[in-house]
Amino acid sequence: MTGISTASFPMKGGDGAYSYANNSSYQREGLECAEDLIKESVAEKLDMKEFISSSSSPKLFTIADLGCSFGPNTLFVVENIIHSVELKYHSFGQNQEALEFLVLFSDRASNDFNTLFRSLPSDKKYFAAGVPGLFQDRLVPKASLNFVHCSYSLHWLSKIPMELMDRDSPAWNKGRIFYNHSPDEVSEAYSAQFAKDMEYFLNARAEELVCGGLMALVVPCIPDGISKLEFSDFKFLDLMEESLKDMVDVGLLTEDKVDSFNLPLYQPTPVELGALIERNRRFSIEKMQRIVRPARKGYGLQSLISMIRAIWEELIQDHFGTDIVDELFDRLKKKIAESNLSSLEMVADMYVLLRRKID
Amino acid sequence: MTGISTASFPMKGGDGAYSYANNSSYQREGLECAEDLIKESVAEKLDMKEFISSSSSPKLFTIADLGCSFGPNTLFVVENIIHSVELKYHSFGQNQEALEFLVLFSDRASNDFNTLFRSLPSDKKYFAAGVPGLFQDRLVPKASLNFVHCSYSLHWLSKIPMELMDRDSPAWNKGRIFYNHSPDEVSEAYSAQFAKDMEYFLNARAEELVCGGLMALVVPCIPDGISKLEFSDFKFLDLMEESLKDMVDVGLLTEDKVDSFNLPLYQPTPVELGALIERNRRFSIEKMQRIVRPARKGYGLQSLISMIRAIWEELIQDHFGTDIVDELFDRLKKKIAESNLSSLEMVADMYVLLRRKID
Numbered sequence: 001m002t003g004i005s006t007a008s009f010p011m012k013g014g015d016g017a018y019s020y021a022n023n024s025s026y027q028r029e030g031l032e033c034a035e036d037l038i039k040e041s042v043a044e045k046l047d048m049k050e051f052i053s054s055s056s057s058p059k060l061f062t063i064a065d066l067g068c069s070f071g072p073n074t075l076f077v078v079e080n081i082i083h084s085v086e087l088k089y090h091s092f093g094q095n096q097e098a099l100e101f102l103v104l105f106s107d108r109a110s111n112d113f114n115t116l117f118r119s120l121p122s123d124k125k126y127f128a129a130g131v132p133g134l135f136q137d138r139l140v141p142k143a144s145l146n147f148v149h150c151s152y153s154l155h156w157l158s159k160i161p162m163e164l165m166d167r168d169s170p171a172w173n174k175g176r177i178f179y180n181h182s183p184d185e186v187s188e189a190y191s192a193q194f195a196k197d198m199e200y201f202l203n204a205r206a207e208e209l210v211c212g213g214l215m216a217l218v219v220p221c222i223p224d225g226i227s228k229l230e231f232s233d234f235k236f237l238d239l240m241e242e243s244l245k246d247m248v249d250v251g252l253l254t255e256d257k258v259d260s261f262n263l264p265l266y267q268p269t270p271v272e273l274g275a276l277i278e279r280n281r282r283f284s285i286e287k288m289q290r291i292v293r294p295a296r297k298g299y300g301l302q303s304l305i306s307m308i309r310a311i312w313e314e315l316i317q318d319h320f321g322t323d324i325v326d327e328l329f330d331r332l333k334k335k336i337a338e339s340n341l342s343s344l345e346m347v348a349d350m351y352v353l354l355r356r357k358i359d
Numbered sequence: 360m361t362g363i364s365t366a367s368f369p370m371k372g373g374d375g376a377y378s379y380a381n382n383s384s385y386q387r388e389g390l391e392c393a394e395d396l397i398k399e400s401v402a403e404k405l406d407m408k409e410f411i412s413s414s415s416s417p418k419l420f421t422i423a424d425l426g427c428s429f430g431p432n433t434l435f436v437v438e439n440i441i442h443s444v445e446l447k448y449h450s451f452g453q454n455q456e457a458l459e460f461l462v463l464f465s466d467r468a469s470n471d472f473n474t475l476f477r478s479l480p481s482d483k484k485y486f487a488a489g490v491p492g493l494f495q496d497r498l499v500p501k502a503s504l505n506f507v508h509c510s511y512s513l514h515w516l517s518k519i520p521m522e523l524m525d526r527d528s529p530a531w532n533k534g535r536i537f538y539n540h541s542p543d544e545v546s547e548a549y550s551a552q553f554a555k556d557m558e559y560f561l562n563a564r565a566e567e568l569v570c571g572g573l574m575a576l577v578v579p580c581i582p583d584g585i586s587k588l589e590f591s592d593f594k595f596l597d598l599m600e601e602s603l604k605d606m607v608d609v610g611l612l613t614e615d616k617v618d619s620f621n622l623p624l625y626q627p628t629p630v631e632l633g634a635l636i637e638r639n640r641r642f643s644i645e646k647m648q649r650i651v652r653p654a655r656k657g658y659g660l661q662s663l664i665s666m667i668r669a670i671w672e673e674l675i676q677d678h679f680g681t682d683i684v685d686e687l688f689d690r691l692k693k694k695i696a697e698s699n700l701s702s703l704e705m706v707a708d709m710y711v712l713l714r715r716k717i718d
Contacts, residue, residue: 060500109476117468117491129488132476141419
């Protein structure tokens, strides 16, 4: 185990008004766009001959969903993978009865596994287990996985780089909660943490996947060639930063409290992401393409704020306390309404299919 | 999957005053008594030669704890099993580095897996996963387990026999919540449900354990030759029944509500338990002995009521509603104090070690 120390950044649990389970339609849309890509990946790239010859009887195909969270999105993804594998297995003239699936739902121990487990359908056709842990660590035994899925998760850092909170460091992120308006040293500290997290992630998966096994990633990126200052995803974060600062101005928060808060989030460019995978050397890149979302009008203000709150509430609460949560999101809502910023038009979610190289 | 429909009977979650995690010292004492039995079982009965020759590299030893619940008892048991297996592995001159452990913590989906996962030590030497499900169903892939542990769980029935709630049946359990003062038809319905549950349980485990694999059970029994009317464990249940009836008398509960409540619990005699295992034919009985608890003074009244409440509160609340819980346990506490019944002197927890027969 790498022994990475980490805070926990869970999505909002349960099934209440601001729960992640009820406010994850943005991610759902991305996953629906990735659905066909996963189907194609399995059809074209999954090595079924090797699986059929090496596996015992009945054949066991093990899928891990890393950063699974909970709620309807979680089940939607694994059912698509299972269906795709069954189709391919069938096309090889194999008796489908003899194929068993094990699905490992993995996320940090702070994830709401209770809600996930209670939402599993009683007629599911796979064995299910939850695996608590940080995916930069080893999670499961060696060579025990046939297929790994990890979407909308790798942009969460395992921890905040320490230098951001060090007053004597050039990377001290005073007055900021993110890196888009910060000195280069801050961006570099974020980028270095992301690179380290990716390296640990890839090394752990290289141990856990069978040789030739596939890994499908969906990673929110910042498009190549667009400045981080222009990137609309980050403009929401600017408004959150402004709201926090306003609360300092009216005495609801201390400056220190805001100085010591940094979002544990990094979005690489596609080129940067590809370079990290190449540098690791244990996976070949089989596909790497931008996920095209259908044109849409944008979310209503209330949906938008609910989605943002489902993601950020626990983290905000953890640092600033419960009392300020409603106030902060009310202020953020007003700022979003004034800004006319209601869609994420420049989003660049990348679909990446990797294959574990043969040793 | 057997498709057994079931209500859920979770222990009280979280870590509050009446939580199971903080009120399971009775079970803990039994597990401590079983600790040496498990050590001996592994030392004498585990087929290490077969494991070493058949398993790939690194060797993977998979343990399932069924009805794991959560709290300190859960971890104590698996650490003992792991340590015992390591000792035996070592004694065969194997390099311990190459041995990996996977522990599957399994319980109904209503179990508090969140608390369990958050209590896992960060320096644990095993991979951990939670498996939600009813252990009368298949839980994991075929031949994927080396060792199964199941303690203080098999006496929970998968469901209440329907005839207990059928006014037209001779097994209608009017005015009773259990079978110890009921007509024979009621006892027989309970006993038949237990037999069916055991059969499903054994069949499912026979599929999941490797041939020759071991299964250690701790089953609360009623001693052979003691009448159920004399059995002190059941006297607590009598007092709960009396408390409920008193609440009917003063108009706090309806008679119907008590008539339709039956405890989902059955304690076989050791002879009955052995006969069910023999009848199933898929396991050999390697050991079967009564667990001897050290002589002790008995629990204080408050500990005793907290332990009982940790076990029964969720079930009571589910049937009768939240409002009556405090009232019921206050009444029960008074009755226990008056009865002078503070120990469980006639307890007969049986330790049973089974081996999956070679097909």
